[in-house]
Amino acid sequence: MSLVNLLSPHESGSEPRPTAAEAEQAVRLLIAWAGDDPDREGLRETPARVVRSYAELFAGYDENPRRHLARTFEEVGGYDDLVVLTGIRVVSVCEHHMLPVIGVAHVGYLPRNRVVGISKLARVVQGYARRLQIQEKLTADIADAIQDVLDPLGVGVIIEAEHSCMTLRGVNSTGARLSTSRLLGSLRDDHRQRGEFLRACRGA
Numbered sequence: 318m319s320l321v322n323l324l325s326p327h328e329s330g331s332e333p334r335p336t337a338a339e340a341e342q343a344v345r346l347l348i349a350w351a352g353d354d355p356d357r358e359g360l361r362e363t364p365a366r367v368v369r370s371y372a373e374l375f376a377g378y379d380e381n382p383r384r385h386l387a388r389t390f391e392e393v394g395g396y397d398d399l400v401v402l403t404g405i406r407v408v409s410v411c412e413h414h415m416l417p418v419i420g421v422a423h424v425g426y427l428p429r430n431r432v433v434g435i436s437k438l439a440r441v442v443q444g445y446a447r448r449l450q451i452q453e454k455l456t457a458d459i460a461d462a463i464q465d466v467l468d469p470l471g472v473g474v475i476i477e478a479e480h481s482c483m484t485l486r487g488v489n490s491t492g493a494r495l496s497t498s499r500l501l502g503s504l505r506d507d508h509r510q511r512g513e514f515l516r517a518c519r520g521a
């Protein structure tokens with residue numbers, strides 16, 4: 318079981334992490350840059366609120382999502398079919414524009430001999446989503462974590478998400494959704510299992 322890697326840049330010891338007060342100063346600067354007065358009443362508490370919101374959106378840097386998969390159950394009563402959790406809400410932040418990415422993830426795996434609590438799959442999605450991400454890497458991070466830690470016979474991850482950097486600005490393509498997938502092992506190679514997984518996701 319590999320719980321290594323994926324330490325945040327701060328844990329791996331590059332630059333010291335700025336304090337919340339320093340982050341609030343940066344938000345003040347952005348407000349002034351936008352053309353408003355950070356000291357007017359309505360904006361006075363805004364930097365602190367923004368930093369608290371960001372702390373939530375970036376909470377993934379303070380955890381190793383692989384840890385959620387460490388506790389498994391081996392008594393599966395002979396169950397040897399796909400486990401699929403569909404419609405997991407994804408809230409992430411695009412690393413190119415720092416704008417929200419909102420969508421759903423569908424996660425499935427074919428257990429070898431142990432399963433994990435289903436809420437843990439959602440926690441893995443959340444742990445990787447709450448960072449600066451690109452959707453392709455987020456999809457791969459989730460699939461690889463399940464593959465490496467649970468060692469199942471197959472893994473499938475599909476994410477469909479709307480990128481505010483596309484829908485709120487630039488080309489303004491409302492409703493455009495990006496779909497990414499990563500299929501490993503039997504979910505990639507076995508026709509029947511791949512079909513079963515994709516049908517479960519489509520029905521979601």
Ligand code: ZN
Nearest residue numbers: 411413414482
């Ligand atoms: Zn973007």
